[in-house]
Amino acid sequence: xxxxxxxxxxxxxxxxxxxxxxxxxxxxxxxxxxxxxxxxxxxxxxxxxxxxxxxxxxxxxxxxxxxxxxxxxxxxxxxxxxxxxxxxxxxxxxxxxxxxxxxxxxxxxxxxxxxxxxxxxxxxxxxxxxxxxxxxxxxxxxxxxxxxxxxxxxxxxxxxxxxx
Amino acid sequence: xxxxxxxxxxxxxxxxxxxxxxxxxxxxxxxxxxxxxxxxxxxxxxxxxxxxxxxxxxxxxxxxxxxxxxxxxxxxxxxxxxxxxxxxxxxxxxxxxxxxxxxxxx
Numbered sequence: 001x002x003x004x005x006x007x008x009x010x011x012x013x014x015x016x017x018x019x020x021x022x023x024x025x026x027x028x029x030x031x032x033x034x035x036x037x038x039x040x041x042x043x044x045x046x047x048x049x050x051x052x053x054x055x056x057x058x059x060x061x062x063x064x065x066x067x068x069x070x071x072x073x074x075x076x077x078x079x080x081x082x083x084x085x086x087x088x089x090x091x092x093x094x095x096x097x098x099x100x101x102x103x104x105x106x107x108x109x110x111x112x113x114x115x116x117x118x119x120x121x122x123x124x125x126x127x128x129x130x131x132x133x134x135x136x137x138x139x140x141x142x143x144x145x146x147x148x149x150x151x152x153x154x155x156x157x158x159x160x161x162x163x164x
Numbered sequence: 165x166x167x168x169x170x171x172x173x174x175x176x177x178x179x180x181x182x183x184x185x186x187x188x189x190x191x192x193x194x195x196x197x198x199x200x201x202x203x204x205x206x207x208x209x210x211x212x213x214x215x216x217x218x219x220x221x222x223x224x225x226x227x228x229x230x231x232x233x234x235x236x237x238x239x240x241x242x243x244x245x246x247x248x249x250x251x252x253x254x255x256x257x258x259x260x261x262x263x264x265x266x267x268x269x270x
Contacts, residue, residue: 004172008179011213015183015206019190027202034209041213042232045220050232054212057240062205065240069198069247072254127229135230142237149241152248 004044011037028066035059049127169221176217183210197250197260201243208239 014037018030035058042051122129131139183206190203212232219228254260 005175008176012179012182012186015186015209018202018206019186024196024198027199031202031205034206038209038213042216045216046225047216047219047229047232050212050216050229050236053233053236057236058205058209061240062243065243065247066198066202069201069250072251123226124224125226127226127233130226130230131233135234138230138234142234145238145241149244152241152244 004041007037007041007044011041024070025067028063028070031066032059032063035062165221173217173221176213180210180214180217183207183213195262197253197262200262201246201250204246205239205243208235211235 011034014030014034018027018034021027021030035054039051039055039059042048042054118126118129118133123134187203187206187210190206191200194200194203212235215228215232215235216225219225219231250260253265257265259265
């Protein structure tokens with residue numbers, strides 16, 4: 001039995017434990033363990049860069065998000081809910097106007113970025129060359145998605161002013 | 165393509181399918197929104213494993229890594245946004261049990 005086979009078995013065991021365990025925090029720990037084993041597999045399959053991403057983000061950041069979700073519990077009374085709805089309307093009335101304005105600007109702007117050419121060998125072996133030269137639209141998508149994530153974090157950690 | 169690579173691909177594919185079954189089971193068997201998110205995360209991990217194995221077998225690890233990095237970025241943002249949604253649902257309904265979320269029912 002090869003090392004990869006052993007790691008795949010451990011990976012499956014960690015996944016099953018994550019699903020079957022009754023407590024949510026244990027499931028989150030199992031998920032982080034799954035990510036760590038997947039990182040080792042990535043390293044052995046010749047993908048160390050993706051492995052570093054997996055270890056730092058999926059084994060580090062995502063469990064923190066889950067633990068925060070599990071532990072965040074705030075009660076909200078019906079009166080506070082009404083006040084919050086009114087505040088939300090006042091905050092976001094300008095959003096449709098902003099969307100129309102940005103859409104109009106985007107239809108007028110034409111941006112072309114010329115990346116320096118790289119060798120076919122680099123395009124075969126170097127993930128950085130692939131990301132920057134072949135799949136730069138992926139990067140634009142990643143930036144957009146990350147911005148969406150930043151707003152997600154803002155929503156996630158936003159305080160309720162009426163609770164002060 | 166070497167026989168070992170094909171063998172590795174089919175072995176890993178079997179594990180990917182098993183992980184997907186575990187993830188789908190996790191989503192279907194629970195009424196807790198956080199646990200459903202964990203199921204989605206497991207499904208994404210299965211896809212990540214499949215991409216890495218295919219990249220290794222076809223000797224296109226660089227392309228596979230580029231795709232996996234994109235997948236990880238999307239994964240974390242999906243989890244952050246979904247975590248925010250779960251939190252909002254809890255604040256509004258005092259529960260994250262999907263059986264008790266009746267506000268959207270027509």
